[in-house]
Amino acid sequence: MKLSARLLALVLFASLAACSSVPYKNIDRFPNIVGGDKVRADDILVKKVVLILGTTQMGGRGYCTGVMIDKDVVLTAAHCINSAIKKYYxxxxxxxxxxxxxxxxxxxIPVTNWILHEEYLDDGNKHFNDVALLKLEKAVPExxxxxxxxxxxxKLSEQEVTLAGYGRTSETSIDASYLRSTTKSLKNVLVNYKGEKGAMYLTEGEIRGACEGDSGGPVFYKVNGEYQLAGVISTTFGPDAMTYCHGIVKAMYVPDYIPWIEKNKPRLNH
Structure with missing residues (x-):
């Protein structure tokens, strides 16, 4: 009960979707994930996670994180797709x-098409069905x-989950744009909390978690030592506007969206 009460209390406080935007002059000064380490060049994560860059008509830039689920298809958060964005890469x-x-x-690599979940909802405090598919102009490197x-x-082979992304390391950081990852204990993961289908909450986020720019990034489980995608990072919650990246991470629980993904992947070609 203590954990549940704490989760509910934090959810009722300030929250912020983990997507971000930066002016053109800062395009090479993106910040990174909270409490994480730089991913080594030889780490397998490097070949699974990508940056999503959006450009506006006025020259502004926005960015999110995405996960390759096919050689030319990316799964990310629906709120990363914004009407102000002219082009995505x-x-x-x-x-x-x-x-x-x-x-x-x-x-x-230019994005040629995208599909948002038809029941995606941003209620100003939390996101629901926050998933989207992106089609690339060409396949990613071999x-x-x-x-x-x-x-x-x-059955999971490890009792930890892995988060990865290109987002901030803190609420006020300005770090080089480098892919980072962090781990959290599986015991701090709540799936379909209080009947909220399609959601997973990663609690105990004071030290390790996600921040702006990590939207659409992965929550990985390991099965037989292999990374499998269990969640798509959506929103972060904190007790106030200064600590929203050091609280709870809400992600979309991938198993609940597999039918939607399988149905809509072919539609990207139309």
């Missing part, structure tokens, strides 16, 4: 800093490996 690159050799023109979707039944 997917960037399969671990490091967007100037020192890395990253070039936005050569490393970006060494990228699409992530299997967790079916909700397979």
């Amino acid at each position: 997917v960037i399969p690159h671990i490091d967007m800093s100037p020192e890395s050799g990253f070039d936005r023109v050569t490393h970006s 060494d990228y490996v699409p992530v299997p979707l967790y079916d909700g039944k397979a």
Whole structure:
């Protein structure tokens, strides 16, 4: 009861969707995930997680995180798709800093189509059915490996979950745009909490969690030592406007969306 009461109390306080935008001059100064470590270049996560970049008519930029579920299909959060955005690009690159050799023109893949969940809802405090599919103009590099979707039944081989993204490390950070990851104990994961189908809550977020820019990023389970996608990061909750990245992370529980994903992937080609 103590955990449930605490979760409810935090949900009723300030929250912020984990998507972010930055001015053009700061395009190479994105911040990263809370309490995480930089993902090594040889880590398998590098070949599964991508940055989603949006550009506006006036030259502004917005970004989110996404997960490759096919060679040319990305699963992300629905709230990452914004009517103010003119074009979207997917960037399969671990490091967007100037020192890395990253070039936005050569490393970006245009998004040609997208589908948002038809029952996506932003009520101003929480997001529901916050999932979207993106179709790429071409496949990601051959060494990228699409992530299997967790079916909700397979036995887990580890008692930790892994989060990854290109978002902030804190509410006020300005870090280089580098993919980071962190882990949380499975015991702190609540699925379909209080009957909310399609949702998973990751509690105990004071030290490790997600922040702006991590929207659409993965919550991975491990099955037989293999990463499988169990959640899509949606929203973060904190007790006030200064600590919203150090509270609870809400994600969309992937097993509940597999039928929707399978139904809509073919529609991306139309």
